[in-house]
Amino acid sequence: MALKPQPGIMDVSPYVGGESKVEGVDRICRLASNENPLGASDAAKKAYLAIAEDLHRYPDGGSYLLRTGIAEAEDLDAERIVCGAGSDELLGLLINAYVGVDDEVVYNEHGFLMYPIGTKIAGGVPVKANETDLRIDIDAMLAAVTDKTRIMFLANPNNPTGSYITETELRRLRAELRDDVLLVIDAAYCEYVDNADYINGAALVEENDNVVMTRTFSKIHGLASLRLGWAYCSAEVADVLNRVRGPFNVSLAAQSAGVAAIKDKEHITRSKELNNRLLNWFRQQVSELGLGTHDSVGNFVLVNFGSGERAAEALAFLKNKGVLVRGMSAYGLAEHIRISIGTEEEMRVVVDSLTAFIND
Ligand SMILES: Cc1ncc(COP(=O)(O)O)c(C=O)c1O
Structure with missing residues (x-):
């Protein structure tokens, strides 16, 4: 008799976490999982x-x-x-x-x-x-x-x-x-x-x-x-x-x-202040590039590329530059990508990479 898991289990699409490596790229900006860019206290x-x-x-x-x-x-x-x-x-x-x-x-x-x-x-x-x-x-x-x-x-x-x-x-x-x-x-x-x-x-x-x-x-x-x-x-x-x-x-x-x-309240406050400052700055930069973003009170933001195709191209382009962000097809938001707020240096790399993508 064949082994059979409980009902529903074979309907599950396994959860796919954010990527963390790119072959042949040394400097990686890991912005796919909403982690704290300052690390632990x-x-x-x-x-x-x-x-x-x-x-x-x-x-x-x-x-x-x-x-x-x-x-x-x-x-x-x-x-x-x-x-x-x-x-x-x-x-x-x-x-x-x-x-x-x-x-x-x-x-x-x-x-x-x-x-x-x-x-x-x-x-x-x-x-x-x-x-x-x-x-x-x-x-x-x-x-x-x-x-x-x-x-x-x-x-x-x-x-x-x-x-x-x-x-x-x-x-x-x-x-x-x-x-x-x-x-x-x-x-x-x-x-x-x-x-x-x-x-x-x-x-x-x-x-x-x-x-x-x-x-x-x-x-x-x-x-x-x-x-x-x-x-x-x-x-x-x-x-x-x-x-x-x-x-x-x-x-x-x-x-x-x-x-x-x-x-460690000090670490919590520092993490929050960094996020607030860079979230606002990043949204401003992205809108200047002509891309839509949504209001966010978290440590991440959705960027709208207008179509699923364009978002997939952006995802691949950013990945090539070592910028790992999250595609949103699994959430039914294929025209968006979600970008976690990283360090100031990382967010500047993202803005430069998005600028290069738009002008490509
Ligand atoms: C809304 C939400 N809930 C729960 C979790 C899971 O967090 P944990 O690492 O505590 O399992 C996440 C992780 O991304 C999340 O975004």
């Missing part, structure tokens, strides 16, 4: 190196010091925090815990690809809600809900569009959503947002048992390689996640570096 690197003598020990399965460090830095309740190997792991665990075969998961049209991938792995049905002008449309999200809906995912700010929904919109969404649908707010990029009408979702978690906020150390904290994320949820959902996660799902290296990173 020195304090986090020191903490990482310091655990070398304990590599033979299992980590604390409950990530106690990390959870209390996060709680202190973010003014949250440590008991409601569950840590994971990247927020990816937590998104997948939530789906596995709450979604069964043929159950539905609603997400926004240009939402993070791991939502439909995780749903299919669980045998569930991903249901896309249309956006309006590359922004989450609350009415469309609500209209996509059926009796079979178990989870609604949204990223705020959203990757790859860079747009966000306001506190008022988020609150309306929760208020008008059935109580037995879990609302998962993926706030991977929240640290970059200053807008007064934005909230990351922690307050909604504290007011409602059916809201989860997920966060990551991969972006502003510059620890993508260590795989570290966390969820903020009700005691009930935390209990569920703690039952389904692996007993030692977060490595000691990740826990130690994470505690140091979240305390």
Whole structure:
């Protein structure tokens, strides 16, 4: 008899991460994965190196010091925090815990690809809600809900569009959503947002048992390689996640570096200031080249090349120059490419390369 995986698994298109190498090119600008161009903070690197003598020990399965460090830095309740190997792991665990075969998961049209991938792995049905002008449309999200809906995912700010929904919109969404649908707010990029009408979702978690906020150390904290994320949820959902996660799902290296990173406010501020300055400068340069960009409150921006063909040419041209950015076909945005904000030197290389492309 032939081996047969569970229903849905063979429908999954495996997630393809950003590229990191180009054959024959020495200077590479890695701007395909929204990483922190400044790297991790020195304090986090020191903490990482310091655990070398304990590599033979299992980590604390409950990530106690990390959870209390996060709680202190973010003014949250440590008991409601569950840590994971990247927020990816937590998104997948939530789906596995709450979604069964043929159950539905609603997400926004240009939402993070791991939502439909995780749903299919669980045998569930991903249901896309249309956006309006590359922004989450609350009415469309609500209209996509059926009796079979178990989870609604949204990223705020959203990757790859860079747009966000306001506190008022988020609150309306929760208020008008059935109580037995879990609302998962993926706030991977929240640290970059200053807008007064934005909230990351922690307050909604504290007011409602059916809201989860997920966060990551991969972006502003510059620890993508260590795989570290966390969820903020009700005691009930935390209990569920703690039952389904692996007993030692977060490595000691990740826990130690994470505690140091979240305390290093200076590094966080420096990373954010660099991003804000270069994001504005870069958008200005790109529009002077006659290319469209979208408002973004994240550490990345979508650039519109007018057609899928032209965007593919730009992608290949930039790659030849050692500039690695992300094509957007998988998100249904083939005429765009997404460019992460790097260092000033990297962004100057991108502008020079785009100028050469336009004049080619
Ligand atoms: C919106 C969003 N959520 C989650 C993640 C996953 O982050 P992590 O590295 O914590 O798994 C990403 C990574 O790009 C993302 O863009």
